[in-house]
Amino acid sequence: MSSCFLESLYKLDGLSIIMVFLIAYIGLCVIGFASRYMKGDKKYRSFFVHLIGLIFSVSLMVIADNLWLLLGASCFSNWILVRLMIHNPTWQAAKASGVIAGKNHVLGAISMASAFGLLFFETGQSTVSSIIYQNNQSIVIEISLLLLLLAAMMQSALWPFHKWLIGSLNSPTPVSSIMHAGLINGGGFILVRFAPLYLENNKLMVAIFLVGMVSAVVGTLWKLMQSDVKRMLACSTMAQMGFTFVQCGLGLFPLAVAHLFLHGMFKAHLFLGSGSAAQEKRLDLSYPPKPLSFICALLSGVFASFVFASVTNKSWGAGDSTLVLMMIVLIAGTQLALPLLRTVNLRNLLSSCGITAAAALLYGASTQFIALTLAPMQLMQAQPLNIFHILGMVVLVLAWLCMLFVRNSSKNTNNYPLWMKKAYVKALNSSQPCADTITSHRNHYQYK
Amino acid sequence: MSISIRGQENMNMSDLVKNSFTKIAPFWPLKNLIAVNPLQGLEDLPIEEALKIASAYFEQSDLPQEMLLINIETIKWLGVYCDEGQATISMPLRENGLYYAWRELARYDQKLHSNKKENIEFLENLPDTSVEAIDHCLTSLGIAKDDQKQFMTLLLTTLPGWASYIKYRTEWAPKDPNVYSITQEDYLAVRLIITKLLWPKAKELAHWYKKAFDQSNSKVLEKIQATEQSYRIPLLKKIANQKIQKQHTPEAQLVFCIDVRSEPFRKSLESTGDYQTLGVAGFFGIPVQITDKIADISYPSCPVLLKPKHEIFESPCSAEKCLSYKKSHDLRHSFKRIYQSVKYTFSTPFALVETLGGLSGLWMGLRTISPRLSSKIKSIFNHNHNHINQYIEPSIDQIPFEDQCSYAENALRMMGLTDHFAPIVVFCGHGSATENNAYATALDCGACGGRHGGSNAKILARIMNSAEVKTALSKNGIKIPETTQFFAAEHNTTTDEVTLFCKDHTEAIEKLKHNLSKACTISNVGRLKKLEVNNCDPDKAKERSYDWAQVRPEWGLARNAAFIIAPRDLTSSLDLEGRCFLHSYDYKKDPEGTFLTTILTAPVVVAEWINMQYLFSTLDNVAYGGGSKITKNITGKIGIMQGNASDLMTGLPLQSVYRNDTDPYHEPQRLMVVVFALQSMVDKIIQAQPILQKLFSNGWIQMAILNPQDNETYVMNRDFSWQKVV
Helix, strand or coil: CHHHHHHHHECCCHHHHHHHHHHHHHHHHHHHHHHHHCCCCCCHHHHHHHHHHHHHHHHHHHHECEHHHHHHHHHHHHHHHHHHHHCCCCCHHHHHHHHHHHHHHHHHHHHHHHHHHHHHHHHCCCEHHHHCCCCCCCHHHHHHHHHHHHHHHHHCCCCCCCHHHHCCCCCCHHHHHHHHHCHHHHHHHHHHHCHHHHHCCHHHHHHHHHHHHHHHHHHHHHHHHCCEHHHHHHHHHHHHHHHHHHHHHCCEHHHHHHHHHHHHHHHHHHHHCHHHHHHCCCCCCCCCCCHHHHHHHHHHHHHHHHHHHHHHCCCHHHCECHHHHHHHHHHHHHHHHHHHHCCCCHHHHHHHHHHHHHHHHHHHHHHHHHHHHHHHHCCECCCECCHHHHHHHHHHHHHHHHHHHHCCCCCCCCCCCHHHHHHHHHHHHHCCCCHHHCCCCHHHCCCC | CHHHHHHHHHHHHHHHHHHHCCCCCCCCCHHHCCCCCCCHHHCCCCHHHHHHHHHHHHCCCCCCHHHHHHHHHHHHHHHHHCCCCCCCCCCCCHHHCHHHHHHHHHCCCHHHHCCCHHHHHHHHCCCCCHHHHHHHHHHHCCCCHHHHHHHHHHHHHCCHHHHHHHHHHHHCCCCCCCCCCCCHHHHHHHHHHHHHHHCCCHHHHHHHHHHHHHHCCCCHHHHHHHHHHHHHHHHHHHHHCCCCCCCCCCCEEEEEECCCCHHHHHHHHHCCCCEEEEEECCCCCCCEEEEECCCCEEEEECCCCCCCCEEEEEEECCHHHHHHHHHHHHHHHHHHHHHHHHHCCCCCHHHHHHHHHHHHHHHHHHHHHCHHHHHHHHHHHCCCHHHHHCCEEECCCCCCHHHHHHHHHHHHHHHCCCCCCCCEEEEEEEECCCCCCCCHHHHCEHHHCCECCHHHHHHHHHHHHCHHHHHHHHHCCCCCCCCCEEEEEEEECCCCCEEEECCCCCHHHHHHHHHHHHHHHHHHHHHHHHCCCCCCCHHHHHHHHHCCCCCCCCCCCCCCCEEEECCHHHCCCCCCCCCEEEECCCHHHCCCCHHHHHHHHCHHHHHHHHHHHHHHHHHCCCCCCCECHHHEEEECCCEEEECCCCCCCCCCEHHHHECCCCCECCCCCCEEEEEECCHHHHHHHHHHCHHHHHHHHCCCEEEEEEECCCCEEEEECCCCCEEECC
């Protein structure tokens, strides 16, 4: 009986194994890093106790099958994270950051708890695995899924719940690192956990796609505007989380997991290495590209997308939501080829095709590896293409083209487009952290 | 008529603006962090008074509430304007200067006008020039003419780090076409307009300051004096007991920078053989701009008090090496360009992270577990600096022959090396090697403008090896034997390795190289003890220099306390614990006092900047230092903020001067200058140099002499009288 009960608490499947591996690996890296980085810190020991606690509780959260265990582990992880974020409560701004994050997580927890409560009362089941295979499409389930989506958005700092994330940089660097690779993924994880239910609800799938899209675009815009390295990374995380939701909304849940995993590795590394930001020198990319360069790059991009398609068993002509993904591969391939094709000749064309193909191969293989791990869960269910998908694609392509061709078009003139000035100020202001999380007087900063 | 009056008024306003900046010290950006006394603007005052004023300006624990909002908006706009390449979509219209660009955007900034009609109108009708705007705002804030300067100063001191950066940009920075211009008027205009909008009653700031000043009292000086007492007299007594040795020709002479980190290494090296070491400012008297055309970098390599006189091109010496250097450089750039192209735009970063995520993760693990292995791998892709440095040769064609001769002669006379030349003479510059360290340049050679000093050493060695120069020198009385060869080297202050730039493999050179590495081991044992590493394996020191997680790669110039201008004989048998700047000097070879004047007015002044930076960063690491590295955030590639956003954190980080959050490693004390020279000569020089009078009489530096006439030691009082040490 008790062993039966114990078994109903957790479930080891592809998803939980991938997530545990991610959090354990990043956790070990961060612990190793912090063991030197935090030397001399007054809270050295307690910092590591918290860090290890965080790793365990997040691991518990991702293997939990019991709803209440999942909720509890999630709350506990967020609580530890907030404590780690504040680190030094005498620094008012750091404390304020923690309070804002805490409020967000409390709201998220309430949302999640209500969702779980509704699910429990509607189905009478208290494990995720039994709930998700209920063929029940009642309004209660729909409401609970909506609440769960809200909780996921708060956890992953999607717009409009992003304030806590872009104001979270008063944390020690290792905390930012593990946060952007770990707990921030909680939202995406929840969606994947409950994917079978979402897959049955078209409206919610579109909603997931749309909220993801908004954050993906807004986050990228903010990221490109920031003048400090850490807020740039934070805005970028917000955009990447948005993209995870987009992938979920497209029905490509395993790819969303791949994205969480690979982005986590990438971002954790960038945060730990953020001390080198001043040495990074931006190179001239000679925008806007010449038409011929652009066309040749586009060719490389098409080539890359075919390589990607063949590695991942997809195709351009499926007529479903994978089209959005293929489009992104095409754009990325083109963008990658552009710097190689600043002067067009046969040699450059061949090398750019070669390099983009190699990149597409690496890209395809990385995601395919994770998708295969998750294959038994049967979560790769591309959705029929709808108008929102098309619109989303148009936005992604247009934004990208604008960066290439529109920016810097009018310098030094009185007739700088008015909308651009207004948009710049608006975006700058909206990407600022809350005032009380800014150290507005130098001596308000405290390290001990 | 009216125009001319207006013109005069504007000129007065410009002067007023400039004067309002006098209390602000400059702050050099991360690419060359030069140490500065944060109280440089108060050096005209006795230190007691300066400390009291500084405490009122910079150490207040609180500000008026409204000032906080003004700071937030100022930080926001300065951050995007002064950004040197972090943002991809940068602030529009920057090529027109701060005031104009900001004026064009501010009218749409809801956080400034709060949607109030009169505020929007005010922003839309701002005057054409920043000077007019300043005038306008001061009038409408009701600041009386006589209080205007002080009011503007307060607007600067309430956000001191950014004001320091503006001071650097407007009074110290070399002209750089890639950086958008900024003026003090523009900055103050923006600051005043924001103030007027967010705090119409800002006049009260003056009262706030008055209250702060009345309440401020600084007691730190007493504590500092106590530590000075216990250090200075014993040191002077120890030096006074030393004897000048008879001159002889050693196996080799090695010239190091005056930097305090040279001293322990020199001592170690001297213990390995018959080597004479000397100390002189690490740019070796050669004021140059170093340009590497392949890597497309160019920087002044001389003290910031000087302007570079020649542009020197560096490239690998053989055509074959040059080609491979260029190739590897171009290849690296191609990959960087691809990476940046995909990373800094819309839509494509999503694919980028998935493609590189796996590799990133592996690389992160490797860098954390084995910094050594990862640095080896990195050096395969990245042309190892040391490796390529071997082959890089500066061309000296840009320096006219007469200048070459005078640089050579001055350098030798400055260090007192005019006879008894050894067969090998090495000029040894220095630089640090750290990984993932925003403060890397703070550990480099201050005399070379916060850069590595190897290039200057190479230039001097090349000049000295030229037969024509040797002939010219011998006409002026410096006879260099034909057998003497000059070499350049670079001392890595993080690992104490010395790279000798020499392709010969003669026995003497091999022996020297061997002894250099022996010296490295000896001095690393001491270094690691100071870093509290129990394992004295010298490889541990190397590991710190590769480690991306290391916040204390070396102690830099911490604990610096004295500046000794004397022959090495007086210090060579003492353990100075790496606390002293050592400048070689022989008073007998300087009858006019010209060289001593130079030493006292240039290296000593720079050493005072360094000393004061360490002192104040230790006394109050928040007000004058950079704060802890663990929450630092690099803004605009120019400086450090704490967390989400803050003032620019000038000064040294906590980890550079503290062992842990509470115990300082650096011992705050003012620099004592010890000169082995005649009292009359020192008196004469101080009488002629206002800068020295200022620093000595106001108590920023203490002067002491060992008078060879009566073999007595004297310290100078603040009224320039001498007091015998008994």
